[in-house]
Amino acid sequence: xxxxxxxxxxxxxxxxxxxxxxxxxxxxxxxxxxxxxxxxxxxxxxxxxxxxxxxxxxxxxxxxxxxxxxxxxxxxxxxxxxxxxxxxxxxxxxxxxxxxxxxxxxxxxxxxxxxxxxxxxxxxxxxxxxxxxxxxxxxxxxxxxxxxxxxxxxxxxxxxxxxxxxxxxxxxxxxxxxxxxxxxxxxxxxxxxxxxxxxxxxxxxxxxxxxxxxxxxxxxxxxxxxxxxxxxxxxxxxxxxxxxxxxx
Amino acid sequence: xxxxxxxxxxxxxxxxxxxxxxxxxxxxxxxxxxxxxxxxxxxxxxxxxxxxxxxxxxxxxxxxxxxxxxxxxxxxxxxxxxxxxxxxxxxxxxxxxxxxxxxxxxxxxxxxxxxxxxxxxxxxxxxxxxxxxxxxxxxxxxxxxxxxxxxxxxxxxxxxxxxxxxxxxxxxxxxxxxxxxxxxxxxxxxxxxxxxxxx
Ligand SMILES: [Fe+3]
Numbered sequence: 001x002x003x004x005x006x007x008x009x010x011x012x013x014x015x016x017x018x019x020x021x022x023x024x025x026x027x028x029x030x031x032x033x034x035x036x037x038x039x040x041x042x043x044x045x046x047x048x049x050x051x052x053x054x055x056x057x058x059x060x061x062x063x064x065x066x067x068x069x070x071x072x073x074x075x076x077x078x079x080x081x082x083x084x085x086x087x088x089x090x091x092x093x094x095x096x097x098x099x100x101x102x103x104x105x106x107x108x109x110x111x112x113x114x115x116x117x118x119x120x121x122x123x124x125x126x127x128x129x130x131x132x133x134x135x136x137x138x139x140x141x142x143x144x145x146x147x148x149x150x151x152x153x154x155x156x157x158x159x160x161x162x163x164x165x166x167x168x169x170x171x172x173x174x175x176x177x178x179x180x181x182x183x184x185x186x187x188x189x190x191x192x193x194x195x196x197x198x199x200x201x202x203x204x205x206x207x208x209x210x211x212x213x214x215x216x217x218x219x220x221x222x223x224x225x226x227x228x229x230x231x232x233x234x235x236x237x238x239x240x241x242x243x244x245x246x247x248x
Numbered sequence: 249x250x251x252x253x254x255x256x257x258x259x260x261x262x263x264x265x266x267x268x269x270x271x272x273x274x275x276x277x278x279x280x281x282x283x284x285x286x287x288x289x290x291x292x293x294x295x296x297x298x299x300x301x302x303x304x305x306x307x308x309x310x311x312x313x314x315x316x317x318x319x320x321x322x323x324x325x326x327x328x329x330x331x332x333x334x335x336x337x338x339x340x341x342x343x344x345x346x347x348x349x350x351x352x353x354x355x356x357x358x359x360x361x362x363x364x365x366x367x368x369x370x371x372x373x374x375x376x377x378x379x380x381x382x383x384x385x386x387x388x389x390x391x392x393x394x395x396x397x398x399x400x401x402x403x404x405x406x407x408x409x410x411x412x413x414x415x416x417x418x419x420x421x422x423x424x425x426x427x428x429x430x431x432x433x434x435x436x437x438x439x440x441x442x443x444x445x446x447x
Contacts, residue, residue, distance in 0.1 A: 010369070016446060021261050022388035029263075031386030034310035035436050041392075041446035044410055047368050049379045050392075050447050052331040053323060054344035062284050071282055093256050102287075106271030116267045116277040117351070118317070130282045132271045168264065168271055176323040176344075177447055179381050179390060183262040200388045201260045210260060232256045 010051035011236040013177045014093055015043065022200030029196045030157055050177030051236075056102045058136050065134050068107070068147035072130030079129035081110030081148030083224040086184070086212070089141045090171060093235030097141025103231075104134040104170040105145060112151030112163075121153055146224065152191055164191035164198065173233040184229045185211045261390065264383035266317050269348065273319065276348050288346035291322060291360040296340040298327025298364070303395065303422050303430045304357040307349060307382065310437030314354035318384040320347050322358060322395075324377070329364030362397070368406065375405040382434065392445045395432050399424045407445075416443050 024036035064071040069078045086105075090098040108114045108131065111123035115131050129148065137143045147167070154162050166183045173179070185192050192198055192211065201207050209232075218226035269277040275286055292300070307315040322345050325331050326338035341361055349356050358378075366374045378395040396402050398421040411417050419442045422430035434442050 012369075013447075017257060018389075018446070020257050020259075022263075024388055026388070029386070029388075032263075032388060033386075034313070035315075035384065035386035036310075036388075037391070037441055037444050038310075038437050039416075039441055039443075041444050042410060043446040044407065046447045047374060047407065048331065048366055049323065049325075049374070049377070049394075052333070054342060055333065056287065060285055060287065065283060072279075091256060093258060095254055095256050104271045106267060114267045114270060115279060116270055118266060130270075130274070130279050132274050132279060132282055134271075134283070168262075168268070170264075170268075170271055176321075176379055176381065177392070179321065180259060180261060181264045181268070181383055181390060182259050197263060200263075206257075206260045209257075210262065232259045234258050235255075 010048045010175070013046040013050060013175055014235045014237055015045075016234060019203070020201075020206045023202060026196070026200045028158070029200055032200065046175070046177050051175045053172060053174055053176040053178070055100070055174070056136060056172075058100075061134065061136060066145050068129070068131065068133045068145060071133065073128050077128050079109065079148050080126045081129075083146070084149050085144060085146055085218055085220070085224050085226040086167065086229055087142065087144035087215075087218055087226060088212075088228050088230040090137050090143065090231045090233065091141055092173070092233050094238060096235070097137070097139075098173055098233055099137055099139055099141055101137050101174070102134065102172045103137060103143045104132070105147075105167050106132045107147065107150040107167045108153055110148050110151050112153030123151065123153065149186070152189075157196060161196060162191050162194065164189045164195050169229075169231065171231055171233060175236075178233045180231070180233055182231070183210060184227075186227060187211055187213045261388060263385060263388050264319070264390070266385040268319050268383055273346055273348055288321065288344060291324060291341065291343050291345040291358075293340045293342070296326070296361045297338050298361040299428060300359065301362045301428045301430060302357060302359050303432050304355060305432040305434065306354050306356070307434045308436065315384060316349050316351050316354040318349045318382060320380045320382040321345070322347060322360070323379045323381075324360065324363040325366050327361055327364045329366045372406045373404065374407060375402040376400050377405075377407075391436070392447060393434065393442055394420055394445070395422050396420050397422050397424070397430065411443055419443050
């Protein structure tokens, strides 16, 4: 692992616009009731601690890390489900590509079951599916994963709550203060508007930014469909004389 | 109408959920061997300069319950106050690790090197600290906080200096138990609530 300090010193991060994010306390998402701070967050300008962060080299990755159809069986036999490509760009708020940054995903199998010691849903495990993938963005900030479409699943919250089909995303950027975990939803899923976790984001237009459209331009005939999901991380404050790309 | 800004808005956060380990620490979830290398296992490798310390604690919710599903990441400087990759930084300190609460008792332990003091752009000096970012089911946006140390001089730290309710500074101080051993509990809500940052 090497460094992420921008050349010429660290540039301050753009303060987070909390209005795009979920509310921390939401009684409709019951677990948030006791897991949300009561005091206001203490806001201040980022320091070198938030402006630097871990950097991961492409050499850390194995050839199947971004292929969830095959990585659990080391290429032996493919997972059950609708084959999809999920691809997009990681950008910052200045609309610059975030290059060479780690993207990790995890998801349920086609039946809506996670391979995790704590998931007890009775949908069966797929012996060929693990549910994790990771990759590093290229020079234009692009990433892609080959996977299967995850199933919706019920969860204990209100009497009858279901999660829409979704993929969890974890993204780094070049500063620890840019860390983001989010979820990608699928265009047309009717469960999106019933989900209390989705609804922790109060503005519909921001929810829409988490819904990936079907993208025929990247699908492969007789093989897989594609969905496009772009992710935006916090940017660095720019001054007229500091027009350096993200992370440089 | 006005001109358009060529800027974007950050993607909204969503909770990491109860199964965050699958994607981040797969061996914890019971997924052995999918990846050749699991990332974030330690902030240090053999030969790191400075004092190796152990910090342990629990993450407690607003009902007093110990959270067994929480995960956090740490990011810290080496013993000289330099972050990995900065000129002169200790090559044996990555400074980044993932820490999971124990699935049975919720206890977590971080073995790391005690960080040095870190300079800010304006020349002010930050007291030794470890940045942490906590995610879990029920946390909708990852929570940023810091671990400072009660056996260091924290009086001039510019971040702690901004805490208006001085008695709350205590919530950010790891308590020394013995040489090289500290305790640090994180309280998400209610009495003794940890100070969380938006930086
Ligand atoms: Fe999920």
